[in-house]
Amino acid sequence: MPGLMKMREMYSESKPLKGARIAGCLHMTLQTAVLIETLTALGAEVQWSSCNIFSTQDHAAAAIAKTGVPVYAWKGETDEEYIWCIEQTIYFSDGKPLNMILDDGGDLTNLVHTKHTELLKGIKGISEETTTGVHNLYKMKADGTLKVPAINVNDSVTKSKFDNLYGCRESLIDGIKRATDVMIAGKVAVVAGYGDVGKGCAQALRGFGARVIITEIDPINALQAAME
Structure with a gap:
């Protein structure tokens, strides 16, 4: 948290993320809310879904939604609702698609690579936060199916x-x-x-x-x- 707050202090005026349309698929918790607020403070447009059907803290999701950031997540989603929520983050309100992916587990990454291949050329990069998602990325790379540059956040020290x-x-x-x-x-x-x-x-x-x-x-x- 101190690191995120420092980022706001250093870069909120210069807006280095201006033009970024970030779709996030990460646990919608209070900690994630601070991340989302930081991304928007740095100039990004953000839409969010959760990477787990049970992990959402509804009060955190509601608080972020009140700031104007579209959040598609609630605790106790069905499997069908889970996929629906992820799909809602792909296109923004102006009709433009995402151009960056912040993923946890690889579900958003896989969805774009299988059902929205026309968007791949416009995506600048993927960041993957967890071991399962990283293994998925390495498998996709070995298979030749990974079409977007990806950062392995999980294995950072x-x-x-x-x-x-x-x-x-x-x-x-x-x-x-x-x-x-x-x-x-x-x-x-x-x-x-x-x-x-x-x-x-x-x-x-x-x-x-x-x-x-x-x-x-x-x-x-x-x-x-x-x-x-």
Whole structure:
């Protein structure tokens, strides 16, 4: 958040994103609301959908909608509504299409590449925020189907080594407690994978007294788990 606020302070007058029509497909939370406000402050036109049918914070979506930014997201969407919401972000109110994609998971990227191929030549770039979406991009590149330059945000050091590890370490227990209200001490927890996310989750569960079992196909990560 401090970084976003600093960006506003530095660039809100020069508007470096003027002319950008950004379609975002990212969890519609309070934190994302700050990102959206920053993008618009820097001159971009923005439309938004959520990358998960359950993650939207409706009050955050409503607050952004009140600022005039079109938001197509609500908590508890059906699968059909989810696709509909993403499709609404492709064309802006003046009839012009998106020219930048901010994606999480690859659903917007895939939709444009499969159903709106006529727009690909006008898209300046894609940023992908999560591991699943990055794997999708690498697969598309290998297949020769990726037609737009893409930035792998997920593997940047500040994402993979901080958000994936420390963010998940904090949010996992909070989510489990809110959803189940169970005591974790004494439970047996299985963590699938021991990458940065898995490491953070395992640390959190151990810290609350769970006995943690790791499943992992990578021999180095598996050895790290054994050493822990």
